[in-house]
Amino acid sequence: MRIRALRWPITVGAFALVATLATPASSATSGESASLREQAESSWAAGNWAAAEEQLGKLHRQQPGNAEILRRWGLAAAYQDDYERALQRLRQARTLEPENTDILLDLARVHAWREDYPESEKRITAVLERNPDLAAAHSLRGQLAFYRGDLTAAAGHYRDALERTPDSEQARSGLERIRQARDAHTRWRFDLTHARSRVRIGDAELDWQETNLAAARTFGGPAAKRPWTLTGHVHRAVRVGDSATQLGLGGILPLLPNATLRAEAGVGRGAEFLPRSYWLVGGNWRLRQGGTLLGPTALDTTVSRRTYADGTTDLLGPAVEQSFFIADHGARLRTTLRLLEIRDSQGEWRTGYSLRLDSRLNRDWEVYGGYSVAYETDGDLVGEEAPEVRTAFGGLAWQFADNQRLSCTRTRQDRDHVAGWRRQEWRCSLTLRH
Numbered sequence: 001m002r003i004r005a006l007r008w009p010i011t012v013g014a015f016a017l018v019a020t021l022a023t024p025a026s027s028a029t030s031g032e033s034a035s036l037r038e039q040a041e042s043s044w045a046a047g048n049w050a051a052a053e054e055q056l057g058k059l060h061r062q063q064p065g066n067a068e069i070l071r072r073w074g075l076a077a078a079y080q081d082d083y084e085r086a087l088q089r090l091r092q093a094r095t096l097e098p099e100n101t102d103i104l105l106d107l108a109r110v111h112a113w114r115e116d117y118p119e120s121e122k123r124i125t126a127v128l129e130r131n132p133d134l135a136a137a138h139s140l141r142g143q144l145a146f147y148r149g150d151l152t153a154a155a156g157h158y159r160d161a162l163e164r165t166p167d168s169e170q171a172r173s174g175l176e177r178i179r180q181a182r183d184a185h186t187r188w189r190f191d192l193t194h195a196r197s198r199v200r201i202g203d204a205e206l207d208w209q210e211t212n213l214a215a216a217r218t219f220g221g222p223a224a225k226r227p228w229t230l231t232g233h234v235h236r237a238v239r240v241g242d243s244a245t246q247l248g249l250g251g252i253l254p255l256l257p258n259a260t261l262r263a264e265a266g267v268g269r270g271a272e273f274l275p276r277s278y279w280l281v282g283g284n285w286r287l288r289q290g291g292t293l294l295g296p297t298a299l300d301t302t303v304s305r306r307t308y309a310d311g312t313t314d315l316l317g318p319a320v321e322q323s324f325f326i327a328d329h330g331a332r333l334r335t336t337l338r339l340l341e342i343r344d345s346q347g348e349w350r351t352g353y354s355l356r357l358d359s360r361l362n363r364d365w366e367v368y369g370g371y372s373v374a375y376e377t378d379g380d381l382v383g384e385e386a387p388e389v390r391t392a393f394g395g396l397a398w399q400f401a402d403n404q405r406l407s408c409t410r411t412r413q414d415r416d417h418v419a420g421w422r423r424q425e426w427r428c429s430l431t432l433r434h
Helices: 026-048 049-062 067-078 083-096 100-115 117-130 136-148 151-164 169-183 253-258
Strands: 187-201 204-218 236-239 259-264 275-279 284-288 294-307 315-326 329-341 349-362 364-376 380-382 389-392 396-403 405-408 420-424 425-433
Touching: 049 067, 049 364, 067 083, 067 100, 100 117, 117 136, 117 236, 117 349, 117 396, 136 420, 236 349, 294 420
Parallel strands: none
Antiparallel strands: 187 204, 187 259, 204 236, 236 420, 275 284, 284 294, 294 315, 315 329, 329 349, 349 364, 380 405, 389 396, 396 425, 405 420
C-alpha cells in the first residue's frame, strides 16, 4: 500500500453512514447493511483501502442514491491512486448533492493528488465563493500552497482558517509545519545502497556495488525563497570473467535483492515523509517514491542478451535507466540516463550512454534535449568527459554535469571471452527558482 504524503487528513473514525442510509426494506437487508457498514468503518480506520472500497461498493449497490457512500467510495479509490475512478464517483455524488461542500472539497483534493493543481485551485475558489467563511476550504488552500512551496501564502490561508474557526486542528498543524520548516532547518533524505556482492557462476565472476544515491530537501531561513536541490552519486563496478558470454538474465538477478533502503524523515514538502518500497519485477529492480517533490522515481537495472548466428551470446548491458521527476505548478521534468555495453557486427565492443530530458507542462510533453556518446573499447580505454548540459524553462533550471569517466580494460582472446571492469560515476542537480 502506498499513500502519498500530499494527502490531507481525512477523519478515520465513524463514517456516520448509519444516519445517511435509508431504511432497508427487509430485516435481512438491514442486517447485511449494518454488517457492511461495520466492516467498512473498520477497514477505513485501519487504512485498508482495498477492503473499504469493496465493502463500500456493496453498500452503494444497496443504496445507489446515498451521496455519502459514493463520496467515501471515491476516496477509497483515490487512496489507491485510481484517480479517474475516484473522480467519477465523486461527480456522481455531487449530482445527488450539488451543494455538499465535503464532496466539492474532495474533488479539489483528488485533482491535487493527480497533480492537476489549477483545477484543484479552481474548485477551492468556487467553494469559497459560495461560503467565504468555510475554514476547511481555507485550510485546504493552505495545504496546496505548502505543497507547492509557497510557505508565505500557505501561512496566510491557515490564518484565514483560524480567524473563522479558532479551534481548527488542520490549520494549527499546518502553521506548525511551516514554523518548523522556517526555523528548524530541517530536511528529508533517503539513501539507497547495494551491499557489495561477488558471485561466481561457472567460470564467471561478477562484482556489483551501488552506493550513495541520495536526495535531500532542505529548509532554512526564508524557506519559501530557497531552492530545492538534488545531488546524486552512483558508483558501479561489474567484473565479468571467462565464459561471460554464456551468462543469461538469471546470472544477474541474484545480485539485485541485496539492495537496502534507509530513510530519514523531517519536515518536508508534504505533510509527512513516508517509507518507500522496492521490489523485483522480471529483470528490473525498481525504487519508487510517491508524493515527494523531488527525487528518483525509478531506478531500473535490466540485463538482456543477444545470440549470434554462430551460437555465441553477448550480454547487452547492464543497461541502467535512472529517472527523476520534479513537479511544481503542473510542470514535470524527467531525465533518463541509459548505459549500454554491446558488441557490434564486427565483434568490437562499444560502451556508451545516452541522456534524454523530457518535460511536461499541463500534460503536454516537450523534449528539451539529449545526447548520446559511444566509446570504443579496444584494449585500455578512458572515456572523454561529456559536455555539461543546461536548460531552463520558466522558473525551472536544470543542469547536468557529467563528471563520469568510463574506463575499461579488456583481454579478448576471441569473441567468446571477455574480462574487464567498468566504473561509472555521475552527478546531476535540479533547482527550482521561486
